[in-house]
Amino acid sequence: MDQKELARKIKLIIMDVDGTLSDGRFYMLPDGTTLKSFDVKDGTGIIFAGLAGIKTAIITGKVSEAVQKRVVELQIDDYYPGVQDKTAPFFELIKKYGLKKEEVAYIGDDIGDAEVMGMVGFSAAVGDAHPLIKRISHYIAKRYGGRGAVRELIDFILDAQEKWPEIFTRLKSVANSDEIMRKINS
Numbered sequence: 001m002d003q004k005e006l007a008r009k010i011k012l013i014i015m016d017v018d019g020t021l022s023d024g025r026f027y028m029l030p031d032g033t034t035l036k037s038f039d040v041k042d043g044t045g046i047i048f049a050g051l052a053g054i055k056t057a058i059i060t061g062k063v064s065e066a067v068q069k070r071v072v073e074l075q076i077d078d079y080y081p082g083v084q085d086k087t088a089p090f091f092e093l094i095k096k097y098g099l100k101k102e103e104v105a106y107i108g109d110d111i112g113d114a115e116v117m118g119m120v121g122f123s124a125a126v127g128d129a130h131p132l133i134k135r136i137s138h139y140i141a142k143r144y145g146g147r148g149a150v151r152e153l154i155d156f157i158l159d160a161q162e163k164w165p166e167i168f169t170r171l172k173s174v175a176n177s178d179e180i181m182r183k184i185n186s
């Protein structure tokens with residue numbers, strides 16, 4: 001089955017954070033808090049996925065207030081911080097939404113993502129993922145983690161599902177469209 005056929009089935013996109021939604025770098029402050037950067041294009045893609053009726057989720061090994069805020073801002077449906085075994089929330093999610101494994105996409109960058117990537121229907125690696133992760137992926141983004149790789153995957157899925165007309169209609173009609181446009185334009 002080709003990438004497009006796999007992408008057509010996707011109803012839930014699960015994302016890793018460090019090295020995937022961020023570039024993997026962080027600044028450690030003297031008080032122990034950390035700063036990381038996100039890509040606005042990824043955020044817009046996540047909002048578009050939501051408008052297209054595709055669920056989004058984050059599963060991450062770390063606990064971060066910044067990520068928590070990003071989850072709320074982008075209306076990400078499910079957030080699992082501080083997770084060691086990423087397969088557990090994966091099973092929880094497919095049960096919650098009544099999905100088949102083939103209806104789930106996962107994007108990651110490193111070995112900790114490998115097990116769950118082997119379970120989903122459409123696995124994706126960021127452009128600078130570990131070589132082993134690239135080897136097991138259905139889709140390898142040209143863009144790097146924290147530099148639009150997530151947006152590239154979402155665009156690919158939305159293209160495959162021909163969701164753009166629906167997204168543009170919803171952008172015009174939803175009650176909070178001004179709020180969404182503000183986030184997209186920020």
Ligand SMILES: [Mg+2]
Nearest residue numbers: 016018019109
């Ligand atoms: Mg990672």
